[in-house]
Amino acid sequence: MLVSATEMLKKAKAGHYAVGQFNINNLEWTKEILKAAQDNNSPVILGVSEGAGKYMTGFSTVAAMVAAMDKSLGITVPVALHLDHGTYEGAKTCIEVGFTSVMFDGSHYDIEENVAKSKEIIALAHAKGLSCECEVGSIGGTEDGVTGMGEIADPQECKRVADLGVDMLAAGIGNIHGIYPANWKGLDFNALDRIQQLTGDMPLVLHGGTGIPDDMIAKAISLGVSKINVNTECQLVFAAATRKYIEEGKDQIGKGYDPRKLLAPGAQAIYDKVVEKMKLFGSIDKA
Ligand code: 13P
Secondary structure, three states: OEOOOHHHHHHHHHHOOOEEEEEOOOHHHHHHHHHHHHHOOOOEEEEEEHHHHHHOOOHHHHHHHHHHHHHHOOOOOOEEEEEEEEOHHHHHHHHHHOOOEEEEOOOOOOHHHHHHHHHHHHHHHHHOOOEEEEEEOOOEEEEOOEEEOOOOOOHHHHHHHHOOOOOEEEEOOOOEOOOOOOOOOOOOHHHHHHHHHHHOOOOEEEOOOOOOOHHHHHHHHHOOEEEEEEOHHHHHHHHHHHHHHHHOOHHHOOOOOOHHHHOHHHHHHHHHHHHHHHHHHOOOOOO
């Protein structure tokens, strides 16, 4: 059931668990994440980066595919279709074409411009019943061409954006997209705590979910994180399962080259990874 992310995240914040955002790239990704959510009675957020949107030929294609698949699979758990790290223009487009949630990432602007543009996108999203995520500070590393320097968010700036009426707030706390380097210092829980004290009931978003140790995930949730984004980890397990199938020569046995067979182990790996994360985040049976 396609809905905005507002209610599912309010419930998660109050219930001390987090909803997973899993990024999608194509039909297989979307299908496995939806099935994993339905089979485990979990709310879920499908993340679409600007790059993945282009890859799938445009945001309207994505919205049409997700809406149709939600119906044809008979999905009854809450599902939000969410733009990930949207530009100002990208967010405006997604609000028009059937997304149920958008992120406007204005973290690379100075705070005045970030606040002004965030305010505008929040108003446009709310007018159409969508939820909106904004970002303060920045997430380190590069995702789909969006590079952040990994600045720790200023709690006062977080409060300014929270006061705009945003539905969820991404704050840089030392998190990084992609694989964490061996010398990573870990999440800055002092910063997270100061941010949650100033932003109250605001659901906080933890980007860069891949590779964060389980105990840090649990602590982040206890300090107000209600949405955790995972992208790279699904890509890694998909690639490993596909490689294994080919290295074992299974594509050369019978009709093993049939794309539906060739992509099946990778799809299963995505399903299993999503269920594992839903268990870790505590969202199972919370639909
Ligand atoms: P990872 O690719 O590190 O899991 O990060 C995902 C993310 O934060 C999407 O915005």
